[in-house]
Amino acid sequence: NAGVMQNPRHLVRRRGQEARLRCSPMKGHSHVYWYRQLPEEGLKFMVYLQKENIIDESGMPKERFSAEFPKEGPSILRIQQVVRGDSAAYFCASSPGTGFEAFFGQGTRLTVV
Amino acid sequence: DQQVKQNSPSLSVQEGRISILNCDYTNSMFDYFLWYKKYPAEGPTFLISISSIKDKNEDGRFTVFLNKSAKHLSLHIVPSQPGDSAVYFCAASKAGNQFYFGTGTSLTVIP
Numbered sequence: 001n002a003g004v005m006q007n008p009r010h011l012v013r014r015r016g017q018e019a020r021l022r023c024s025p026m027k028g029h030s031h032v033y034w035y036r037q038l039p040e041e042g043l044k045f046m047v048y049l050q051k052e053n054i055i056d057e058s059g060m061p062k063e064r065f066s067a068e069f070p071k072e073g074p075s076i077l078r079i080q081q082v083v084r085g086d087s088a089a090y091f092c093a094s095s096p097g098t099g100f101e102a103f104f105g106q107g108t109r110l111t112v113v
Numbered sequence: 114d115q116q117v118k119q120n121s122p123s124l125s126v127q128e129g130r131i132s133i134l135n136c137d138y139t140n141s142m143f144d145y146f147l148w149y150k151k152y153p154a155e156g157p158t159f160l161i162s163i164s165s166i167k168d169k170n171e172d173g174r175f176t177v178f179l180n181k182s183a184k185h186l187s188l189h190i191v192p193s194q195p196g197d198s199a200v201y202f203c204a205a206s207k208a209g210n211q212f213y214f215g216t217g218t219s220l221t222v223i224p
Contacts, residue, residue: 004156006146006156033211033212035214042202042204042216042217043157043214044214045211045212045213045214048210048211055210055211056210056211058123061212091156091157093156093157093212098156098206098208098210099145099208101159101162102147102212103159104156104158104159105156106155106156106158107154107155107156109154
């Protein structure tokens, strides 16, 4: 049973480009969480999704950021018109439901140049 | 608003001794608590969890204690080993919602 798979592991984008981060949850997991870790900071919640539904997006910036978890395929975190401040490690986690631990992927390190 | 707090950014412990990592929370609705371990350039790894109906959960060298009245939990590692050196995050959730993480405590176990 493969763990949570995130790709790419490293992503470099120029200012103004779009970044797409993908997350394939563990088999049987229908809950996906995205977190961001800025340098020297902890994990900041961004969005919580279940299949085809956004449950909580209270941590998502209001502009340029969006997330989806379609019926088929990975969850996608999309950042449009990236800026230097978007440079961070983005982690995805999945769980089979509420009341269970979440398992994390290795993260995608986004660098905006 | 930081609902889960780890007030000690770092901790150093001699190998073989006990490591105690602390975590405080503000939301009395939290009913599930977890500890994660994180190495540089890797994702957090789940260590141990505890439900609010319990006050202690043990797994090998790791024990988590929950004091609901004080809104405090702690992770005890005994005996500490050099391989335990990492950043430890506590997290909390309430049913059906996201996990709230603390800012982490960097543990160094000195051989």
